[in-house]
Amino acid sequence: MSFSILLVAACIPSIVLLCYIYRKDRAEKEPFSLLALLFGLGAASALPVVIAELALGKLNVFPEGSVPSNFHEAYIVAGLCEEVGKFLVLYFVTRKNKNFNCLFDGVIYAVVVSLGFATLENILYVFENGLQIALTRAITSVPGHMFFGVLMGYFYTFWHLFSNLEVVEQKYAQMRLIDTVQPNKVNKTTYFVLALVVPILVHGTYDFLIFSATSVTIVAFFILLIGLYIYCFKKIKTMSAQDQHEANMIAAILNQKYPYLYPRIRQAMQAQQMQYNPYTQAAYNPYSAQNNYGYQYQQPTQRPVQNGYYQPQQAPNNNNYTYR
Numbered sequence: 001m002s003f004s005i006l007l008v009a010a011c012i013p014s015i016v017l018l019c020y021i022y023r024k025d026r027a028e029k030e031p032f033s034l035l036a037l038l039f040g041l042g043a044a045s046a047l048p049v050v051i052a053e054l055a056l057g058k059l060n061v062f063p064e065g066s067v068p069s070n071f072h073e074a075y076i077v078a079g080l081c082e083e084v085g086k087f088l089v090l091y092f093v094t095r096k097n098k099n100f101n102c103l104f105d106g107v108i109y110a111v112v113v114s115l116g117f118a119t120l121e122n123i124l125y126v127f128e129n130g131l132q133i134a135l136t137r138a139i140t141s142v143p144g145h146m147f148f149g150v151l152m153g154y155f156y157t158f159w160h161l162f163s164n165l166e167v168v169e170q171k172y173a174q175m176r177l178i179d180t181v182q183p184n185k186v187n188k189t190t191y192f193v194l195a196l197v198v199p200i201l202v203h204g205t206y207d208f209l210i211f212s213a214t215s216v217t218i219v220a221f222f223i224l225l226i227g228l229y230i231y232c233f234k235k236i237k238t239m240s241a242q243d244q245h246e247a248n249m250i251a252a253i254l255n256q257k258y259p260y261l262y263p264r265i266r267q268a269m270q271a272q273q274m275q276y277n278p279y280t281q282a283a284y285n286p287y288s289a290q291n292n293y294g295y296q297y298q299q300p301t302q303r304p305v306q307n308g309y310y311q312p313q314q315a316p317n318n319n320n321y322t323y324r
Contacts, residue, residue: 009134010126024240042116079204110153118145159191
C-alpha cells in the first residue's frame with residue numbers, strides 16, 4: 001500500500017470531524033491560527049504522553065490480561081495520561097485567550113486538541129497495521145477522541161464562565177454596587193475537576209472494555225460507543241444552537257442573583273453627569289475596552305421594566321446550560 005493512500009486514509013476521519021465542529025461554531029468563528037495551534041500542540045502532546053505511558057506501564061505488576069492489569073492499562077496508562085496531556089494543552093493555550101468569549105468555544109477547542117492527538121495516533125496505527133485498521137478506527141477511535149473532547153470542553157466552558165463571573169462579582173463588590181457576593185451553588189472548582197475526571201473515566205472505560213475482549217465486554221463497548229455518538233452529537237447540536245457571548249450569560253446570571261445591580265449602575269452613571277464621581281462610565285462596565293479582561297463587550301438584549309430602568313433579559317429557563 002502506497003504512503004499517500006495510507007496517509008489520506010489516516011487523516012480523513014479527523015478532517016471530516018474538524019469541518020463538522022467548525023461549521024457548528026455559529027456565534028463567532030474562531031481564528032484558524034488558534035485552531036491550527038491547538039491541533040498542532042494536540043498532536044505534539046503525543047510524545048510526552050507516550051513517555052508517561054511507558055513509565056506508568058512499568059508499574060503494572062499484575063498478570064497480563066487479568067482484570068487488574070486491564071484496569072491499570074485502561075484507566076491509569078491510557079485514560080489518565082492521554083486526557084491530562086490534552087487538557088494541559090487546552091488549559092495553557094486558551095484559558096486567557098481573548099477569543100475564548102462564547103459558550104461553545106470550550107467544546108471547539110477541546111475537540112480540536114483531541115483530534116490533533118487522534119490524527120497522529122491514527123497515522124502511527126495505520127502505517128503499522130494497514131488500511132483495514134484505518135477503516136475500523138475511522139468509526140471508533142477517532143470519533144472516540146472527539147467525544148472525550150466534547151465531554152472535556154463542556155465542563156471546561158463552564159469553569160471558564162464561572163471564573164470570569166467571579167472576577168466581575170468581585171469588581172462590582174469593590175465598587176460597592178453589590179452588597180454581599182453570593183457564592184455559586186456549583187463552585188467553579190467542580191467544573192474544573194469534572195473537565196478532567198469525566199473524560200478520564202469515559203476514556204478508561206472505553207479502553208477497558210476493548211482490552212478485556214470478552215463477548216460481554218465487546219457488546220458493552222458497542223453500547224458505550226453508540227451512546228457516545230448519540231449523546232455527544234446531541235450535545236454539540238444543542239450547545240451550538242444556544243451559543244451566545246459569555247458576557248451576555250454573565251449579565252443574565254448577575255441580574256438573577258442581584259436584581260438591584262443594574263438599576264444601581266444606571267443611577268451611578270446618571271449621577272456622574274451631575275456631580276463628581278471617581279468612577280468613569282467605563283468603570284461600571286467590567287467588559288469595556290478599557291478593562292484588563294481582554295473582552296469586547298456586547299450589549300445584552302434589553303427590555304424595559306416598571307421602574308424605568310433597563311435590565312438584561314433573563315436567561316431562558318429551558319436551555320441546557322446549568323449555571324444555577
